[in-house]
Each structure stands twice: as C-alpha cells, then as structure tokens.
Amino acid sequence: MKTKEKETRERAHVLWLILAVLIGGMGAAWALAGARTATPERLELEPNAVVGAVPGQDPAERQxxxxxxxEAGMLTIxxxxxxxxxxxxxxNWLIENPANQGKYIRVEVQRQDTGELVYKTGALKPGTYVEAAEPDTELAAGxxxxxxxxxxxxxxxxxxxxKAAxxxxxTIQPEEGAGE
Structure with missing residues (x-):
C-alpha cells in the first residue's frame, strides 16, 4: 500500500520529468532552427512589400x-x-496521454545498457493512462x-x-519471500 508521501513524491517526479522534457524540447528546437537557418551577409528590404495584413484574411482565423x-507539432509526455x-x-508506469493532447501515443521502454525492450503500450487515446502493468521481459531485482x-x-x-524520449x-524489487 502506498503512503501519501510516496504518492506525492511520485507525482513530483512525473511533473519534474514533464518540465525537463518540455524545456529540453524547446532548447533542441531552438538549436535545430538556428543550425538550419543561414544568415545572409547583408539584409535587403523587399521593395514591393506593402504595410499591413493580406486583404481578405481574418486575423482571428489566422491566429x-x-x-x-x-498544437499539431507539440507532444506532451x-x-x-x-x-x-x-x-x-x-x-507502476503511470504513463498518461493527456485529454488535451489531440493525438494517439504509444510508449516503448528500453534498457540503456542492452537496448532490450522492457515494456511497450498499445495506442493510448487522449484522456487515458496506464497506471501499472507487467514488463514484457523478465527482469532480475535491481x-x-x-x-x-x-x-x-x-x-x-x-x-x-x-517522437520524444x-x-x-x-527499480525491480525481489519477489515476496525471495532471499528470506
């Protein structure tokens, strides 16, 4: 049985992970955008440019x-x-596809040392989550x-x-009664 303190700690870990991924994603996008954009030696203004918005376009529709x-390019994990x-x-995976996501997600968890697939979900609809499930592979305690x-x-x-990562x-704990 979980204690409130443990649940709070788990939720804090999840929130920090989401924040770190979002910040990392924005930094990566900024770096990639800068790497792809070539800066001209000299900037010249377009002589045929007209001041204002293109006629016939509603600013609210454009926004x-x-x-x-x-929204289509963002992924909340x-x-x-x-x-x-x-x-x-x-x-206790606690994998969530938030209700406001607007897309299906699926998740694959792999060990970093061996590349072995540990667990994978099926497609998750927005507003659904996997609280807990057995790993797809047997793992020793550790x-x-x-x-x-x-x-x-x-x-x-x-x-x-x-995709995003x-x-x-x-952490896998020993089975009940193992090693006692």
Missing amino acids: AELERVV SINATPCGKAGGRV EYACTAMFYSYELESEEYIG AEITL
Whole structure:
C-alpha cells in the first residue's frame, strides 16, 4: 500500500520529468532552427512589400490556424520517472496521454545498457493512462537505466507524427519471500 508521501513524491517526479522534457524540447528546437537557418551577409528590404495584413484574411482565423499548427507539432509526455515493481509483478508506469493532447501515443521502454525492450503500450487515446502493468521481459531485482520513447500519431488517419524520449530509472524489487 502506498503512503501519501510516496504518492506525492511520485507525482513530483512525473511533473519534474514533464518540465525537463518540455524545456529540453524547446532548447533542441531552438538549436535545430538556428543550425538550419543561414544568415545572409547583408539584409535587403523587399521593395514591393506593402504595410499591413493580406486583404481578405481574418486575423482571428489566422491566429486559430497558427495555434492548430503549433498544437499539431507539440507532444506532451507523462511517465513515472522512477517506476518500480516486484520481480514477476506489475510496475507502476503511470504513463498518461493527456485529454488535451489531440493525438494517439504509444510508449516503448528500453534498457540503456542492452537496448532490450522492457515494456511497450498499445495506442493510448487522449484522456487515458496506464497506471501499472507487467514488463514484457523478465527482469532480475535491481535498478535499470531506461529510455521511454513516446511515439505520436494523428487521431483521424493514425499517421505517424513524431517522437520524444525521457530517461527513467526502473527499480525491480525481489519477489515476496525471495532471499528470506
């Protein structure tokens, strides 16, 4: 049975992981954008440019379209940064696809030392989560550095959009009665 303190600590780990991934993603996007953009030696203004917005375009519609484009390119990931479970039992993954995500996700957890697939979900609809599940592979008691890879897909077409990753530490405890 979990204590409130442990639940609070787990939630804090998940929130810190989400924050770290978002900050890391923004930094990576900024770096990639800067690496792809060549700076001209001399900036020249366009002589045919007209001041103002293009006639016939509603600013509210334009803003809504920009927000849809930004939303489509964003991926919110949520997983327990320190999942744990007993050998042969369930692990508290706490993998969530937030209700406001607007896309399917699926998650694969791999060991960093061997590349072995430890666990994978099926597609998660927005507003669903996996609280706990057994790993897909048998693991001995111990700590495992893992990478959780989140894959996102369009809701209507189920077309692949992109991926994001998070590092987690999986702890497997000995089975009840083992080694006693």
